[in-house]
Amino acid sequence: MHEIHAADPAGSPWWRDAVIYQIYPRSWADGDGDGVGDLPGIASRLEHLRDLGVDAVWLSPFYRSPQRDAGYDVADHRDVDPLFGTLDDADAMIARAHELGLRVVVDLVPNHTSSDHAWFREALAAGPGSPERARYVFRDGLGEDGSLPPTNWLANFGGGAWTRVLEADGTPGQWYLHLFDPSQPDLDWTNPQVRADFETTLRFWLDRGVDGFRVDVAHGLVKDPTFPPFGKHPGGLMEVTHEAPYWDQDGVHEIYRSWRALLDSYGAPERILCAEAWVAPADRLARYVRPDEMHQAFNFDFLETQWHAGALRDAVRRSLAANDSVGAPSTWVLSNHDVLRHASRFGLAVGQPRPNGIGAADPQPDAELGVRRARAATALMLALPGGAYVYQGEELGLPEHTSLPDEVRQDPTFARTGGVELGRDGCRVPMPWTKGAPALGFNDTGASWLPQPASYSELAVDAQTGVAGSTLELYRTLLALRRDRRLGLGGLAEVEGLPEEVLGYVSTAPDGTRTLVLVNLSGAPVDLPDGAEVLVSSADLGDTRVPGDVTVWASLR
Numbered sequence: 221m222h223e224i225h226a227a228d229p230a231g232s233p234w235w236r237d238a239v240i241y242q243i244y245p246r247s248w249a250d251g252d253g254d255g256v257g258d259l260p261g262i263a264s265r266l267e268h269l270r271d272l273g274v275d276a277v278w279l280s281p282f283y284r285s286p287q288r289d290a291g292y293d294v295a296d297h298r299d300v301d302p303l304f305g306t307l308d309d310a311d312a313m314i315a316r317a318h319e320l321g322l323r324v325v326v327d328l329v330p331n332h333t334s335s336d337h338a339w340f341r342e343a344l345a346a347g348p349g350s351p352e353r354a355r356y357v358f359r360d361g362l363g364e365d366g367s368l369p370p371t372n373w374l375a376n377f378g379g380g381a382w383t384r385v386l387e388a389d390g391t392p393g394q395w396y397l398h399l400f401d402p403s404q405p406d407l408d409w410t411n412p413q414v415r416a417d418f419e420t421t422l423r424f425w426l427d428r429g430v431d432g433f434r435v436d437v438a439h440g441l442v443k444d445p446t447f448p449p450f451g452k453h454p455g456g457l458m459e460v461t462h463e464a465p466y467w468d469q470d471g472v473h474e475i476y477r478s479w480r481a482l483l484d485s486y487g488a489p490e491r492i493l494c495a496e497a498w499v500a501p502a503d504r505l506a507r508y509v510r511p512d513e514m515h516q517a518f519n520f521d522f523l524e525t526q527w528h529a530g531a532l533r534d535a536v537r538r539s540l541a542a543n544d545s546v547g548a549p550s551t552w553v554l555s556n557h558d559v560l561r562h563a564s565r566f567g568l569a570v571g572q573p574r575p576n577g578i579g580a581a582d583p584q585p586d587a588e589l590g591v592r593r594a595r596a597a598t599a600l601m602l603a604l605p606g607g608a609y610v611y612q613g614e615e616l617g618l619p620e621h622t623s624l625p626d627e628v629r630q631d632p633t634f635a636r637t638g639g640v641e642l643g644r645d646g647c648r649v650p651m652p653w654t655k656g657a658p659a660l661g662f663n664d665t666g667a668s669w670l671p672q673p674a675s676y677s678e679l680a681v682d683a684q685t686g687v688a689g690s691t692l693e694l695y696r697t698l699l700a701l702r703r704d705r706r707l708g709l710g711g712l713a714e715v716e717g718l719p720e721e722v723l724g725y726v727s728t729a730p731d732g733t734r735t736l737v738l739v740n741l742s743g744a745p746v747d748l749p750d751g752a753e754v755l756v757s758s759a760d761l762g763d764t765r766v767p768g769d770v771t772v773w774a775s776l777r
Contacts, residue, residue: 221726225540225605227711228549230730235432235492235515235607236549237708238275239699240325242611244557245282245304246290246669247650250659255667257650259305263313265653266320268681272615272692273699276323278434278494280557282310283329286336288403289632290648292327292436293334297421307428314429323431325494330418331437332404340405344385348394355414357397357406357443369395372451373466376400378636381454399440399454399466401632409441409475422482432483432492432515435476438508439497442471461499468499476513492516494551502542509548516551516607523553526570527593527769529721529741533714536604540712549606549708554597556611561647564620566593576633577642580623587675591617592769595694595758596739599771602698603707603727603737610695613651616679617691621646621670628670645670652680689760697756701773705735722746726776734776740766751777 228236249261259282269277281291282304291301300307317324333340339355346352348360359370361384369382376399383402387393397406407414422433444465454464462468476493483491495517499505508517525535539550554562560574567590568575568583575582594617601608624645626634631643649670653661655677659668677683684690702708706729715724721742727735735755740746745765748754752774754761759770766772 221713221715223711223713224537225544225712227728227730228605228709230706230709232709233490234275234323235490237605237607237706238323239273239602239608239610239702239708240276240278240494241269241272241274242278242280242556242609244280244612244648247648247662248612249651249653250663250667251305253663253665253667255659255663255665255669256303257662258303259300259309259313261663263309263316266313266317266322269322270320271696273696273703274322274610276325276431277317278325278609279327281327281329285334286403288334289401290630292329293332293336293401293404294329295334295336296338297329297418298424311428318429324429325432325434325492326425326430327436328418328421328433329436330407330409331440332398332400332406335403335405343396345388347387351413353394355408355411357408358394359397359447361395365392366394367392370397371447372449373397373399374451374453375402375636376454377633378638378641397443399437401636403632406443407441409471410445415475415478419478419482422479426483426486426491430491431489432494434494434496435514436496438476438495438514438517439468439472439499440466441475442469444469462504468497468504473507473510473513476508480512480514490515494518502538503545506542506546506548509543510546511548516549518553518556518609519550520553522550522601523555523559524574527566527597527741528570529723529739532600532739532741533723540605543606550604551607551609552601552604553609554594554601554611555614555647556609557648558644559647561611561614561618561620562597563587563591563594563614563617564622566590566597567619575642577631577644577646578620578622579626579642582622584622585619587619589769590619591691592759595691596769596771598695599698599756599758599773600723600737600739602702603725603735603771603773605708605710605712605727607708611647615692615695616652616681616684618649618652618679619673619675621649621673623673624670630670649673649676652676653682655680655683694756694758698773701755705729705733706731707735710735719746736774736776737771738766738774739771740768743768748772748774 248257249265251260284296284299284301342352362368373381375381382395492515495508564585567585633643650662658666684692710727723739725737755773757772
């Protein structure tokens with residue numbers, strides 16, 4: 221065996237091995253029957269997470285917003301949008317989670333605001349050179365009449381990254397930067413008012429009892445002050461991210477050091493920061509989780525890795541080595557609200573790029589193969605040392621909705637690209653709770669902001685609860701064993717001498733308990749070593765041989 225990671229101490233802080241469950245609020249549970257999930261609905265279903273065995277919940281934005289980008293266009297960071305409820309509902313939800321032993325992490329969206337934010341309206345009214353405009357990234361245009369954008373930068377949701385405004389007198393004026401949608405103007409983080417206001421927001425939610433923040437676009441707050449030309453698409457830069465003049469600039473780290481100090485001032489138990497930072501290579505990402513910065517950063521390198529043994533082996537090695545170099549845990553993830561669900565992703569042909577949405581006319585995933593590999597991949601992920609995030613519905617084996625009609629799509633990417641990219645709606649469809657019920661138990665009225673596919677009925681929570689072999693029961697078993705055997709704190713060693721398409725690891729807990737993790741990505745069954753006692757497998761074994769596309773955990777003497 222070859223050790224690739226040393227064990228954490230048994231008394232390590234909660235976040236180093238926490239499993240955190242992502243709720244997408246508009247799709248979790250609808251308490252008032254209007255077709256959109258809300259905070260009272262969330263509070264009413266939190267027992268599901270306690271029974272599942274996760275440690276905390278992360279909620280995507282529920283703040284006041286015009287909802288042009290499903291709440292990531294925030295108009296007021298310190299209020300709840302009426303679509304989701306009230307501040308009192310937020311307090312009640314946080315209190316209920318804590319009663320159930322669940323910590324609560326909320327989203328923070330610091331790269332941009334909504335164009336409906338009071339600050340942006342003030343900026344438009346105040347005009348060029350004003351203190352109000354200095355909170356955002358406004359620039360004069362190029363050309364004799366300023367009719368050309370300040371740079372050739374592109375927006376993540378399609379089109380150019382600059383929009384020209386009409387000044388108060390009705391004449392064309394300056395341009396403002398939006399790395400996403402024109403309704404999401406980028407803030408200028410060199411401005412002390414911006415920094416002070418977000419510290420106020422952090423304190424506002426900490427004082428209400430939240431246990432941490434997931435930081436949206438954490439790699440994008442600081443832009444190269446020279447604004448050089450850069451014509452590549454911002455979403456396709458996962459090799460050397462910081463070559464883009466608006467991603468992974470060194471100045472972001474000063475911001476996060478100040479936030480870490482603010483959170484630390486609240487004392488025990490530790491409140492956390494988790495970076496949504498699409499950053500590569502791995503050593504650049506590790507800089508976000510140095511001891512005085514963030515606690516976690518999503519491991520998108522692992523998420524993007526396809527079902528190939530060599531690629532997965534390398535991704536695990538890279539991630540552990542980079543994070544170990546700064547004393548931070550790795551934070552594993554396979555699905556979220558921005559990517560194709562992994563139960564469908566693993567049903568696509570290996571070697572093809574991950575699509576941004578799948579439509580009825582596109583090649584369809586192999587559903588059976590996809591969920592088989594997804595279960596095996598999850599069993600690998602939950603055995604690895606560090607933290608992990610689970611996206612709502614993956615514990616049910618939910619697939620992507622791959623036949624949504626174009627007229628119901630709401631992701632701005634779809635409109636901004638003229639339908640070339642379908643976008644993320646297919647992974648955001650409301651949860652199925654009750655087989656055969658209106659909206660499958662999402663509410664009592666049958667209303668649903670996105671339609672649920674027919675396949676979701678058989679995958680509903682009540683259809684899987686207590687059913688041996690169901691994906692829900694597999695997740696419950698994996699999470700219980702992970703906790704009991706302290707896999708998240710374990711040291712990790714690679715098992716040598718296995719076939720090339722088989723991954724083998726031994727996790728050694730702080731108390732010396734050893735767990736073998738065997739992942740067979742080959743087409744042929746492989747034997748477990750003598751003396752290995754199976755604890756759980758991602759699919760039925762039948763005997764002691766491990767078939768293809770299956771992960772097994774086994775105890776070792």
